[in-house]
Amino acid sequence: MMTITQKILAAHAGKKEVVPGELISAKLDLVLANDITAPIAIKEFRAAGAKKVFDPDRIVLIPDHFAPNKDIASAEQCSLLRQFSREHDLSLYFEVGRMGIEHALLPEQGIVVPGDLMIGADSHTCTYGGLGAFSTGVGSTDVAAAMITGEAWFKVPESMKFIINGKIGKWVGGKDIILYTIGDIGVDGALYRSMEFTGEVIKKLPMSGRLTICNMAIEAGGKNGIIEPDDITERYVSRRARRKYKFYKSDKKANYVDVREFDFTGVEPQIACPHLPENVKPVSALASVNIDQSVVGSCTNGRIEDIREAAKVIKGHKVHPYVRMIVIPATQAVYKQSIKEGLVDIFIDAGAAFSTPTCGPCLGGHMGILASGERSISTTNRNFVGRMGHPKSEVYLSNPAIAAASAVLGRIGRPEELR
């Protein structure tokens, strides 16, 4: 009796069955790194005397964090990725103008598919669990080794199950579900464990929301987040997949170390307050918190559904005079679709900035850094001290509708409060 996570790990390790705690060496479908983590991996790869990558079509390098290059040092890092990609003829290197934020780009382009096993030198690699893949974040050295061998070591994790039931409110979605969950179990509540999400809310949740939930599994210390693939997955994947895919499902009698059931009926949009993603409160408890900036974007909430949601809220309104609103579509396709649907017009008319894809402000890189004492509401994934700029600045994490409403109000608030 195995969970979906165990089944994917077993299949890639060439085993019939794996049990939690077991150490396995597994074949990787993809290996991913970005402009921050790939440089170290490339140096390690070269230092090991390696001449060839295991498969030039299974290594993904994406300059997205400090790209388009924000300064000379970043330009050097991106240049190293470019050189390495040319040297090894990597087919999955994405240049500025074609790139997007890695965890939004890979599912959108059908590069990662259900049933895959992959690692990425970026902690939010766990995003692809939304498709029913096993994916987890590792460091640069693991990526260096994997680029040589196409394999990685894993300790099979124990699994936790989260059953999300009830009827969710109008402005409640994937972000609120994952913030609520992290608030419940804490930032190390799923340490070394797999987080599997199910229940009637999840079964109806669009792919964008599922990706958002799995994206933040790491914020609870989880090894991976995962959702069983179904018809919604099939519809999303069938027209995008570049490879064959396989749906794995958990056995009914699979073992979980912890099962939690949340009834989301009547649950408000959730906000994570500084300086940990576990400091979660309902939005109505924070109506007196003024903001200086509102960011909509990132690998967590930069997909077209997120941009649409923010646009729907802000349409016909103006960004508060004391607030900077920055909207960053996660990929070029999202950008283009935003233009096509007139969403860019809505943001510009409201007085918001609309940017080319980049991780940018999420990690305090560029494109919206906070000064001392400033406060941002943001659809990103982390609110640690100094995450978006000065160590004395603050970040509140929310869904896109709340970020948009707050941009208009000049304080944390809900779409219902806009007149």
Added chain:
Amino acid sequence: MKFKGNAWKFGPDVDTDAIVPARYLNTSDPKELAKHCMEDSTNPEFMKKMKPGDIIVAEKNFGCGSSREHAPIAIKAAGVSCVVAKSFARIFYRNSFNMGLPIFESPEAVEGINEGDEIAVDADAGIIRNLTTSKEFKATPVPPFMQELIAAGGLMAYTKKKAGLP
């Protein structure tokens, strides 16, 4: 391996942005990264005050957040000999072994060490001694797989051997 140094204490959930803020990640040069080690933590003066060989002693979930190997690299390049914590975040734990920063899990040791205490660590025996209070603690044993990696000389040495690289 044996380490000796004074303890610098940190609270729970020290994240990788506190260990080395992302704004400095436009380089992977260990010396540059070390300059900013613990800059956004509860002890921003850490680099000015610490001496080479000193030991970081932290509560639960040390190194949570990003997968950046720059975090253990910065700590090692800063001259910190090892980190003792009640628990470590998963990726930080794996990274530390891969790049060679000695880390020890020991809730008892963290409880029994105060800021500034003189600490001696016997890595092979997994023993942490507080020389100031003359107390001794045991570290949680390293999983056999990690021991295998260490014996091989780290993940890259292990991989080279496996891949048949000279």
